[in-house]
Amino acid sequence: MSDSGFPTARPRRLRRTAPLRRLTTQVRVEPADLVLPLFVKEGIDAPAPIASMPGVVQHTRESLRKAAVEAVEAGVGGLILFGIPAHKDARGSAADDPDGIVQLGLRDLVAEVGDRTVVMADLCLDEYTDHGHCGLLTETGDVDNDATLERYASIAMAQASAGAHMVGPSGMMDGQVAAIRSALDSNGFADVGIIAYSAKYASAFYGPFRDAAECAPQFGDRAAYQEDPGRAVDEAVREAELDVDEGADIVMVKPAVGYLDVVRRVRDAVSVPVAAYNVSGEYAMVEAAAANGWLDRDRAIRETLTSIKRAGADIVLTYWATEAATRLLRD
Numbered sequence: 001m002s003d004s005g006f007p008t009a010r011p012r013r014l015r016r017t018a019p020l021r022r023l024t025t026q027v028r029v030e031p032a033d034l035v036l037p038l039f040v041k042e043g044i045d046a047p048a049p050i051a052s053m054p055g056v057v058q059h060t061r062e063s064l065r066k067a068a069v070e071a072v073e074a075g076v077g078g079l080i081l082f083g084i085p086a087h088k089d090a091r092g093s094a095a096d097d098p099d100g101i102v103q104l105g106l107r108d109l110v111a112e113v114g115d116r117t118v119v120m121a122d123l124c125l126d127e128y129t130d131h132g133h134c135g136l137l138t139e140t141g142d143v144d145n146d147a148t149l150e151r152y153a154s155i156a157m158a159q160a161s162a163g164a165h166m167v168g169p170s171g172m173m174d175g176q177v178a179a180i181r182s183a184l185d186s187n188g189f190a191d192v193g194i195i196a197y198s199a200k201y202a203s204a205f206y207g208p209f210r211d212a213a214e215c216a217p218q219f220g221d222r223a224a225y226q227e228d229p230g231r232a233v234d235e236a237v238r239e240a241e242l243d244v245d246e247g248a249d250i251v252m253v254k255p256a257v258g259y260l261d262v263v264r265r266v267r268d269a270v271s272v273p274v275a276a277y278n279v280s281g282e283y284a285m286v287e288a289a290a291a292n293g294w295l296d297r298d299r300a301i302r303e304t305l306t307s308i309k310r311a312g313a314d315i316v317l318t319y320w321a322t323e324a325a326t327r328l329l330r331d
């Protein structure tokens, strides 16, 4: 205390002017930290807007290439591709078809920007199965973990053959990273990396994505394989550690905003880079509120990305990647 009785500590000193604040900022989001999720759909001849995700589209092969170039030129660090096939079946056959839409899209991306960015593929079955679950079903309608692993190994090979630099298993099957790593290694793809969705929660915030990827489960939900939001963070840490042991090169937490405690704990527990997925519902909330004039869109986006990095994410997957890299992080 000073003689006047006011505290002598004055943290406000560093907040007084914009240059002081700029000098002392400790968390910066760089374009290179960002990964842009992209959707490519089979059989459309113009990009199709997604109502619940204003500004995001399902791409044609041609518009996909353009969006990729735009992202890379803005400095975005990587791309992750989701495919939406014209035909779905119980096994998700289009997922590992060498001529399936996601493989065609990957080849296009690698040809267009493959020497300048990291091309990743989401590796799951839900966009490809007619029932919308992330794995093969047993007769009683449960997801069969180990039968699904064989499908994932085959999808990994198809994506690697199409040129993906990394594959991103997102189905939350036990042992998925090990199954994929061993398939890649024994087939000449030792250099293809794995960005593992390690701590993926059963979240309502994936709602808009299921419109984008046309993959809502036709019955039930994903609670038997995705994590329960009510579990202690230790479970997520364990999932991430298991994935690192199985060969994950990057681990991911998803969603991001409601799970910043998980991001921090995982960051502190592992020694590989940590990614966080700023998911479709988190995007849609900000877009909807901004469209109503209820919050300042630019500031809300910047603050969202900064918070995710401050929690410990090295990499942020976000639908705002290109815009943020082009404009928002430079203002």
Ligand code: PBG
Residues within 6 Å of the ligand: 122, 123, 124, 125, 126, 127, 170, 171, 205, 206, 207, 208, 209, 210, 222, 278, 279, 280, 281
């Ligand atoms: C599964 C997958 C999902 C998302 C990414 N990969 C959906 C789900 O688990 O239901 C969600 C992404 C988002 O909401 O932005 N293939």
